Amino acid sequence: MQQVNPANAVPVTRGRSGKRFPFGMAFVYLCLSLWALTTIYPLIWIINNSFKSSDEVMDNSFKLAIPPDKLNYTNAFESISIGRAYANSLIMSVSVVLLVLIVAGLAAYILSRFKFRGRNLINSLLVATLLIPTFATVVPVYELLLKWKVVNTYFGLILPQTAGNLSFAILVIAGYLATIPKELEEAAFIDGCNRFNMFTKIFLPVGRPVFASTSIFVFLWSYNDLFSAIIFVNKDSVRPIVALLAQISSQYGTDFGLMAAAVVLTVIPVLIVYLFIQKYIEKGMTEGAIKG
Amino acid sequence: MKGDKNYILAFLLPAFLLLGTFVYYPFLKSFYLSFFRTNGFFNKKFVGLDNYERLFSDDLLGAATLHTLEIMLYVLIFQVGIALVLAVMVDSISKGKQFFRTVFFFPIVISGAAISLLFVLIYNYQFGLLNGIIAKLGFEPILWMSETGSLKAVAVPTVWHYVGFYFVLFLTAMSKIPSDFYEAAKLEGIGGIKKTTMLTIPLILSDIKVVMILAITGTLKIFDFVFILTRGGNGTELLGTYMYKKALVDQNFGYGSTIAIYIVIFGVILSLITNRLLKREEVTY
Numbered sequence: 001m002q003q004v005n006p007a008n009a010v011p012v013t014r015g016r017s018g019k020r021f022p023f024g025m026a027f028v029y030l031c032l033s034l035w036a037l038t039t040i041y042p043l044i045w046i047i048n049n050s051f052k053s054s055d056e057v058m059d060n061s062f063k064l065a066i067p068p069d070k071l072n073y074t075n076a077f078e079s080i081s082i083g084r085a086y087a088n089s090l091i092m093s094v095s096v097v098l099l100v101l102i103v104a105g106l107a108a109y110i111l112s113r114f115k116f117r118g119r120n121l122i123n124s125l126l127v128a129t130l131l132i133p134t135f136a137t138v139v140p141v142y143e144l145l146l147k148w149k150v151v152n153t154y155f156g157l158i159l160p161q162t163a164g165n166l167s168f169a170i171l172v173i174a175g176y177l178a179t180i181p182k183e184l185e186e187a188a189f190i191d192g193c194n195r196f197n198m199f200t201k202i203f204l205p206v207g208r209p210v211f212a213s214t215s216i217f218v219f220l221w222s223y224n225d226l227f228s229a230i231i232f233v234n235k236d237s238v239r240p241i242v243a244l245l246a247q248i249s250s251q252y253g254t255d256f257g258l259m260a261a262a263v264v265l266t267v268i269p270v271l272i273v274y275l276f277i278q279k280y281i282e283k284g285m286t287e288g289a290i291k292g
Numbered sequence: 293m294k295g296d297k298n299y300i301l302a303f304l305l306p307a308f309l310l311l312g313t314f315v316y317y318p319f320l321k322s323f324y325l326s327f328f329r330t331n332g333f334f335n336k337k338f339v340g341l342d343n344y345e346r347l348f349s350d351d352l353l354g355a356a357t358l359h360t361l362e363i364m365l366y367v368l369i370f371q372v373g374i375a376l377v378l379a380v381m382v383d384s385i386s387k388g389k390q391f392f393r394t395v396f397f398f399p400i401v402i403s404g405a406a407i408s409l410l411f412v413l414i415y416n417y418q419f420g421l422l423n424g425i426i427a428k429l430g431f432e433p434i435l436w437m438s439e440t441g442s443l444k445a446v447a448v449p450t451v452w453h454y455v456g457f458y459f460v461l462f463l464t465a466m467s468k469i470p471s472d473f474y475e476a477a478k479l480e481g482i483g484g485i486k487k488t489t490m491l492t493i494p495l496i497l498s499d500i501k502v503v504m505i506l507a508i509t510g511t512l513k514i515f516d517f518v519f520i521l522t523r524g525g526n527g528t529e530l531l532g533t534y535m536y537k538k539a540l541v542d543q544n545f546g547y548g549s550t551i552a553i554y555i556v557i558f559g560v561i562l563s564l565i566t567n568r569l570l571k572r573e574e575v576t577y
Contacts, residue, residue, distance in 0.1 A: 024484070025385070028381045028384065028385060029385065029388075031377075031378075031381060032378065032381055032382065032385075032388075032392050035374075035378060035396065035455075036391075036392060036395045036396065038452065039395050039396055039397075039398045039399055039456070040395055040398065042399075042402075042407075042410055043398060043402070045410075046406075046410065102306075103306045103307045103310060104307060106303035106304075106306065106307070107303060107304050107306075107307035107308075109303060110299065110300050110303045110304055111304075114296060114299070114300055116296070116297075116300055122304075127505070127563065128560060129311065129315060129316075130505075130506070130509050131509050131512070131556050131559035131560055131563065132315060132319050132556055133512065133513045133532065133535075133552065133555060133556070134513070135532070135535055135536060135539060135548075135552055136318075136319055136322050136549070136552035136553070136555070136556065137314070137315055137318035137319050137322065138318075139318075139322065139325075139539070139545055139549075140317070140318035140319075140321035140322060140325075141314055141318045144313070144314075144317075144318070159310070159313075159314060160314045162310060162314075163310040163311055163313065163314030163315050164314070164315065166307055166310060166311055166315075167311065167315075170307060171502075175499075175502065179468065195296065195299045196299070209464070210464075213460065213464070217457075220400060220401060223403075224403035224404065224405075226403070226405055226516070227515070242403060242405070245403075245405065245406070259409065263402075263406045263409070266403070266406065267401060267402050267403075267406065270401050271398070271401055274394075274397065274401055275394065278390075278393070278394055
């Protein structure tokens, strides 16, 4: 890594185009804002509609809900016990995230920083694993879970979901860890660290951005995974919120107001969690960007 | 380093134990099942390669394959393309980076099922969003979910859903490029589009490759959108939904497993081709 001479050190803000293309910049901002509109508007639309009765939604889905009507929300909590489903989702998805980060982190560390025979083979194996769709494994996994008597328990969903996320997580984390300069490792070695210490003292902290991003993806995937949820944990006491959502759309299929409220309740907590972790990632990324 | 071997084994073990139990073993079991004709869980009759022969003469499968390839094309061009363009744009601005990053990610937070429901309403012929706007402008309402248009109609939410995902991956890759490169470029007077095509993109080529493979394999798994919007009708049957129909609706796990194997092999071939076409040296800095 080059040493940065303080005399000509440049601040690490990334506005590289500077004054070159003023009209170009305006164009860029325009495009970005248009796309931002398509990502934000549907959320607003659905939050708005969740405060209307179903008839009002069908009548005009764009009218502002004034005054906002809470009927859909009270309905959701009372008649379909959405609170329990929430708790289930959170418990299971957070467990999956933690498990994946630990298991994949260790494996990714090995894959990216050690040289050994068979490394490329394992890499290719992991990529190939990405191609295995859930449907190809679901039935035998169900049989397995039945045999171990964990169907309709938390582990019944946590274990398969963790396994399902591992190949993706390992590849992404390893990809990032591979770009960490060797000098850090060498310095640690000189300082007398063993491999495990190197992992905890160097790679874990330096790899924070990728761990944070991976945890978001894993959490989202686990939280929104409908297919496995309906099959493995469909009983009321353990059912996650997505399964509940699916049931609503079939049972209360024409109550658009209730559906909108259910969707909002499903989506908002994830958004909030996401916004929190975002700050964390941003900090991690700028820390890592200062070289030298 | 000495003693490395123990670490290698110990750290890789948990991962592969989980993968072995919940992915590899079930997958092999499915492969085993593909040689049977099943009826429910417990009735199995060994039929050898019958299921595979059926694959070749199955017109529906051929159609599903073509549809999947078509969507793959849309996904590669639009989803990856837009993600790349957005990443380049956001990387070049100085203010508002964080805002756009956060906001572009929203669609991913919303589950595919919810988005599908949203688009059911948007495409609805009588009171949907699109036809509502068109009617206000004085035109005839369009049947979006028609014979020919349905596949494209399904492609839109599919593409839109995950643009943010690849966008974040690209942006992260771009932000790791050290300033030195850009400084040098500035000194040489290279800027704007030339800088992007000759500097930024080549440096993140390995990430682009990963994203393309993710996009291709992801297309093979598309399910929610087709299922909720069209149930596979009107020329939108994809490999994923077809397999679901055979395995879980018709309860023919044997043939369903055969289709699953077919999908996997198909995916492997496509990935290998992509890998070959984009062969470049790894860049570390």
